[in-house]
Ligand SMILES: Nc1ncnc2c1ncn2[C@@H]1O[C@H](COP(=O)(O)OP(=O)(O)O)[C@@H](O)[C@H]1O
């Protein structure tokens with residue numbers, strides 16, 4: 018039905034009585050890298066949670082290959098090939114690095130990603146595989162969080178603010194790993210506060226403002242003014 | 252919506268006026284009522300006061316104690332010891348016993364507060380058991396088999412019964428007032444705000460600890476009072492009766508029926524409990540079993556209890572303590588129900 | 596002295612079995628099962644009912660009982676206790692407290708208040724010499740070995756197996772674990788099922804070693820709880836050692852006065868709470 022792997026149509030999300038998303042139309046295809054930008058509280062994380070079943074939404078507002086999946090259990094969504102690197106990393110404190118990674122493979126989807134391959138991508142994790150995940154540096158923890166998501170062999174990888182709180186050099190190192198991941202046709206969505214970084218790593222971007230998409234299109238095509246207008250609404 | 256704070260409503264004023272009339276009528280009961288009514292009232296008063304204190308702890312302070320019988324029993328024994336051994340008038344000994352229980356709760360809290368959540372609950376139970384076993388070794392108050400209150404022997408039965416009745420009525424009014432004033436005090440309002448806001452509740456700051464201690468001490472005072480009152484009326488005390496976990500079981504039942512975290516909840520629950528006791532207690536084990544089941548069902552499906560149900564039906568709070576909460580409650584309604592949480 | 600110590604350790608073996616289930620359920624889902632003791636007693640009565648059906652052999656009774664316990668625990672968690680979980684501990688506490696009352700009264704109605712025990716045949720009379728003049732009963736020794744095995748087994752399960760990893764993961768962060776495809780409702784139910792197996796085993800041994808009666812539950816809960824807290828929450832070895840400390844303390848108390856054993860155990864528990872609020876073996880991480 019659609020060339021897009023994942024699509025949302027008029028996606029609305031609520032926390033109790035408060036609405037956080039007001040009709041998001043969004044799509045991402047195979048091998049495509051999309052950036053989602055927007056101010057704090059714009060609804061980016063809520064959007065990520067809606068895609069992965071952590072926030073319940075109407076069934077036909079989220080489609081995977083045309084199938085309605087909105088409001089499915091998170092486990093069912095990961096089995097259909099969508100994995101989330103949650104905001105703030107959220108490693109399991111009582112699990113070692115390797116155990117954290119193995120948890121990522123809990124859904125047992127087959128695919129190219131394995132522990133060996135992951136250790137190839139982030140060699141430092143192999144060295145530290147026995148220590149508790151939370152004892153690592155911020156950047157290394159982020160690698161574990163990304164690796165954990167990759168271990169489910171997703172077709173779409175969602176990354177919520179993976180650069181948060183990291184030094185610029187570490188951010189660069191992590192983002193440099195993305196093209197290798199995308200090379201096999203995996204779609205990637207990055208939520209990013211830093212507009213420059215977002216533009217650089219993505220082909221298309223969406224800007225969120227107060228729960229709505231305020232700007233959408235090819236990442237290269239926007240001027241500074243357009244973006245700050247869409248970002249802050251001024 | 253402005254920040255005007257509504258402290259009372261027309262409905263709540265009517266309830267208050269009704270309550271005053273009820274207390275005045277009740278006070279005259281010894282003049283026209285039967286003595287069995289008085290005895291029943293005294294007994295249910297003890298349950299009510301104890302339940303109100305449990306409600307304060309669990310419904311407002313977030314401390315689900317299963318060991319308040321420690322202070323109930325202590326109150327009873329202090330009253331008895333003052334009366335039997337030191338010649339203090341047992342009625343006068345009631346407030347003293349309550350104060351001793353409150354005092355004892357300070358060191359006890361040091362122990363109990365080292366445990367959190369469910370382990371706090373069982374910890375308080377162990378402490379109550381230590382009280383029971385320790386008192387059972389004190390022969391001056393009858394050891395394990397207990398003893399009788401001899402200090403009231405000189406007084407005629409009718410005088411004793413009506414005095415006990417009046418004292419019980421005074422204790423109930425005092426307890427309701429105590430809880431009400433506490434909840435409307437700065438500490439009480441802060442406590443409700445904490446209870447209803449997750450963010451604050453998670454930051455277990457020093458302020459929170461102090462507030463919890465305040466609740467714990469107030470509750471110990473009330474439980475001590477209930478215990479002293481109960482054994483003034485009962486005239487016979489034993490460690491098993493005084494420190495039995497049944498007290499907490501009934502308190503939980505009363506509070507869950509009436510509605511936890513609302514001041515009128517225990518009152519409504521106690522009335523229901525009294526009625527059930529009167530008509531069903533012949534069924535013995537099945538009756539007890541039913542109470543347990545009812546507590547489970549109420550907890551799972553009717554958290555607001557009868558009190559909450561009535562308030563909704565009447566359209567007003569019978570005894571509003573939660574004036575600021577009206578504003579504070581909104582973020583709670585907005586709070587996300589993380590899906591995974593709701594689905595289990 | 597040695598005699599007291601050995602008797603205390605053997606008693607501790609029983610307490611360890613009482614407490615592992617409590618520790619397990621708390622560790623995986625922060626659920627405090629106030630009905631733990633009553634579950635143990637119910638397990639004992641179940642064994643007493645089953646034994647005559649399988650020719651009176653406690654071993655066969657156990658073989659029938661334990662799978663039943665697993666199923667019952669799973670259903671209990673899935674059908675009832677999962678609904679009580681959340682940030683607020685109140686629902687789970689009130690519900691398990693209510694369960695405790697229901698179980699006690701049900702047992703009272705069915706079995707009456709008098710204590711019963713499970714016929715153990717040669718098990719209860721047999722004894723073993725440990726060199727010197729130290730002789731221990733076969734049954735207490737068997738219980739001790741079972742406790743040790745259960746502790747080692749749980750520790751290995753948690754540390755080495757995918758299920759154990761899932762137990763720890765849902766305990767750390769349930770939402771993220773669900774994101775990985777863990778069905779926490781199912782994993783919780785498995786934890787309770789496992790705990791219930793241990794509980795039933797404890798009940799079986801309690802019925803063999805002494806007696807069970809419907810009102811025993813609360814005291815057994817307190818012993819289980821004290822073992823967990825003395826040892827330090829979050830490690831099964833801690834619970835094992837806590838149970839040993841409690842068993843020895845009570846045995847020492849019994850030595851002074853038969854009425855003092857339990858009381859002395861409580862005092863040691865309170866003393867540990869004062870001196871080492873996190874137990875003898877606090878969990879260091881997480
Ligand atoms: N758990 C929650 N409960 C209630 N409101 C929430 C919750 N999480 C987010 N919100 C609200 O939803 C809106 C969007 O938040 P979020 O998606 O986290 O924004 P972003 O990720 O873009 O910073 C904000 O107004 C925020 O206050």
Ligand SMILES: [Mg+2]
Pocket residue numbers: 061062063104178
């Ligand atoms: Mg965010």
